[in-house]
Amino acid sequence: MRVHVTLRLGILAMVASTTTAQNDLAERAQQIHAEAFVMDTHTDTTTKFEDPEWDFAERHKEGHVDLPRLREGGYKAVFWAIYMGKTPGDGKAVKTALKRIDSVHEMIRRFPEDLMLATTAAHIRAAAAQNKIACLMGVEGGHIIEDELAVLRMYHKLGVRYMTLTHSFNTNWADSSGTDLPVEPEHNGLSDFGKEVVVEMNRLGMMVDVSHVADSTFWDALEVSQAPLLASHSSCRALADHPRNMSDKMIRAMAKRGGVIQINFYTGYIDPEKISLAVKLRPKIAEIRKKYADDPKKGAQERRRLYRETFSKETPASVVVDHIEHVIKIAGPGHVGLGADWDGVSQVPAGLEDCSKVIYITEEMLERGHDDATIKMVLGGNMLRLMEEVEETAASMR
Numbered sequence: 001m002r003v004h005v006t007l008r009l010g011i012l013a014m015v016a017s018t019t020t021a022q023n024d025l026a027e028r029a030q031q032i033h034a035e036a037f038v039m040d041t042h043t044d045t046t047t048k049f050e051d052p053e054w055d056f057a058e059r060h061k062e063g064h065v066d067l068p069r070l071r072e073g074g075y076k077a078v079f080w081a082i083y084m085g086k087t088p089g090d091g092k093a094v095k096t097a098l099k100r101i102d103s104v105h106e107m108i109r110r111f112p113e114d115l116m117l118a119t120t121a122a123h124i125r126a127a128a129a130q131n132k133i134a135c136l137m138g139v140e141g142g143h144i145i146e147d148e149l150a151v152l153r154m155y156h157k158l159g160v161r162y163m164t165l166t167h168s169f170n171t172n173w174a175d176s177s178g179t180d181l182p183v184e185p186e187h188n189g190l191s192d193f194g195k196e197v198v199v200e201m202n203r204l205g206m207m208v209d210v211s212h213v214a215d216s217t218f219w220d221a222l223e224v225s226q227a228p229l230l231a232s233h234s235s236c237r238a239l240a241d242h243p244r245n246m247s248d249k250m251i252r253a254m255a256k257r258g259g260v261i262q263i264n265f266y267t268g269y270i271d272p273e274k275i276s277l278a279v280k281l282r283p284k285i286a287e288i289r290k291k292y293a294d295d296p297k298k299g300a301q302e303r304r305r306l307y308r309e310t311f312s313k314e315t316p317a318s319v320v321v322d323h324i325e326h327v328i329k330i331a332g333p334g335h336v337g338l339g340a341d342w343d344g345v346s347q348v349p350a351g352l353e354d355c356s357k358v359i360y361i362t363e364e365m366l367e368r369g370h371d372d373a374t375i376k377m378v379l380g381g382n383m384l385r386l387m388e389e390v391e392e393t394a395a396s397m398r
């Protein structure tokens with residue numbers, strides 16, 4: 001009898017100490033998270049900003065991002081993507097971009113207590129000091145400048161601080177990696193004008209974003225750029241072999257020059273099982289693209305529906321931390337962060353269902369034994385450092 005009582009007490013003590021340890025971890029995670037500059041560098045919610053029916057201040061069941069969930073996630077800065085698909089020229093891309101940029105400025109005007117426009121690392125720090133979320137912008141796709149450096153310069157004046165050199169298709173001056181279908185190279189990387197674009201971005205202080213570009217474009221950009229590069233929403237090819245992800249060689253080379261890769265949460269990029277499933281979908285995807293050639297919005301919806309149906313098995317959130325750890329392992333802690341692709345993708349991992357859950361990253365990194373400094377660098381510190389370096393390069397080129 002006594003043996004049994006002792007055993008039971010022992011088990012109770014063990015359970016109690018495990019619970020205490022978990023509470024300690026959760027508490028420490030909350031503290032680190034609150035002190036860090038939690039930042040996301042690729043959020044596609046921007047298109048919703050133009051919809052008068054959609055309320056940013058409401059906590060939505062759908063989608064990944066709104067003001068209440070950003071606050072719950074403890075975000076201090078967000079890069080809103082100025083995103084659009086393949087848009088024909090003649091000012092259409094510029095007009096769409098201007099409307100989207102305006103919608104970010106309008107959102108900031110409507111929520112002055114919560115949001116603040118930021119174009120520098122110093123602005124992000126200032127916003128945090130006032131308990132406001134710093135709003136930054138990145139143009140997703142070089143096609144959006146319609147081959148005009150003047151347009152690029154105007155985007156910079158309106159507050160845009162990165163440009164992804166391509167989206168899922170080639171521009172007139174840079175090759176893309178493609179996303180769900182392979183893309184034939186046209187320029188073998190960057191054309192001469194493409195190289196001019198990169199140098200002009202350096203001079204302006206706009207980060208050169210290599211997410212979505214072909215490997216050849218990445219290597220050209222690395223050679224030409226005078227400032228370190230950004231991959232605003234890409235993951236690791238060594239863990240998940242997708243052309244949208246970066247090889248170890250690319251990550252090491254970029255890191256050596258001070259660049260940062262911001263890990264994408266899309267399960268179709270980070271989970272190798274889903275990458276093989278997506279390859280099998282290619283004929284269907286090509287069919288949808290053809291069918292909705294004149295209605296890209298509907299086409300994108302249909303493609304997302306197809307992926308959602310195919311990716312029925314959930315990917316655990318720990319996979320995101322595997323990608324973060326992989327970069328730390330091969331390039332050190334100073335070159336990785338978070339670019340979830342919120343509201344831009346059809347499926348995110350279980351446990352990271354929306355932006356309110358981002359503290360999971362902090363908890364999981366703590367659990368895996370990372371120190372406070374490393375976790376804070378990943379959550380946003382590395383991006384602040386990168387932005388400061390890009391600002392210094394621009395200042396030295398004036």
Ligand SMILES: [Zn+2]
Nearest residue numbers: 140212233344
């Ligand atoms: Zn993207």
